[in-house]
Amino acid sequence: SxxxxxxxxxxxxxxxxxxxxxxxxxxxxxxFSTIISAIEEGRKIYDNLQKFLRIQIANLFMFILAFLGSSIFAIAGTSLYTPGQVLWIHMLIVAPIGMMFGLDMASPGIMNRKPRKNDESLISKRMYFKLFIFGAFMAATSLYLYNMGQTIYGSIQIGQTMGLVTLSLMNIFLALNIRFPKDTAFQRATFSNHRLIYAYLWIFFGSFLLTETRLFHQIFGTVSLDAYQWGICLIPGIVLLIIGEIDKRFIQNKK
Incomplete structure (x- = not known):
């Protein structure tokens, strides 16, 4: 046996x-209680790995679709974002959130879940589709803001900066969406991981440095933004969160 x-x-x-x-x-x-503790720890590690992969995949979809759309619609060609700006998103925005996901607490009700199948994929087909939608929305927002910088403000750098700040802030709302894929972000557990809160605060502070300090202007090719432009940068993230909450409500009602 x-x-x-x-x-x-x-x-x-x-x-x-x-x-x-x-x-x-x-x-x-x-x-025998040790077995239960081991199962809970294993589920937590598995859950945190899924969280890490979700935010990486969503941003991967975003960059692929953004650069592809940029070439197809002749918005910016290959100059949508500089290599330094791409590294900013990957290394200084997504990576800190991903690391904090790896150190996250166990999700609420993790021991109430049914055992998963041995051959079950880390990321389900439905989740891949959801991440693709998030990535597509983020990519479309980037292209729109880049075009806005060119047409309304007459500056490619303003468009790039607004796009970069918006992507940075959207990753906060993306993380809120995918941390608990079936439960609302408007719950006490959202604030349970203090390290993750610090990562969110860093993104706000880092985005401010990105736009308001000469050193960051020189390194990343960004420019200053006014209050109205900052307001525009916040809106897509809020919309992304609303989209995620509607999807979660749909799942709950379906059950």
Whole structure:
């Protein structure tokens, strides 16, 4: 029976040598509650890995669609964002959120979930589609703001800066959406990970440095934004959060 089980467990103290040899896991203290703790920890690690992958995949979709759309619609060609600006999003925005996801607490109700199948994908087809929609929205926003900088403000740099700030802020709202894919972001658990809150605060502060300091202007090719332009940069993130909340409500009603 130990060999036939998905994970054979033998007792470390009272178990026989034969049972220990056949088992994949040995319960050293012979305490069954340890199994429950191990399952909870394993589910938490698996859950956090999914969170990390979600935000990476959504941003990957965003960059692919943004540069593809830029070329197809002749908005900016390959100059939509500079290499430094792309690194800003990947290394200084997405990476901190991803790392904090890796250190996240267990999601509410994690032990109430049904056991997953052995061959189940880390990211479901429905989640891939959802991440594609998020990425497409972020890409469309980038192209729109770049075009706005060119046509309304007569400056490519303003368009790039607004796009970069908007993408930075949208990743906060994206993280709020995908951290708990079936539960609303408007709950107490949203504030349970203080490290993640610090990452969000860094994004706001970093975005301010990006637009208001000469050093960051020189490094990333950005310019200053006025209050109205900052307001425009905030709107897409709020819309993204609303889209996610509507989808979650749809899932709950379907159940």
């Amino acid at each position: 130990i060999k036939a089980a998905d994970i054979g467990i033998a007792m470390g103290i009272t178990g026989t040598d034969v049972a220990k040899g056949a088992a994949e896991m040995i319960l050293v203290d012979d305490n």
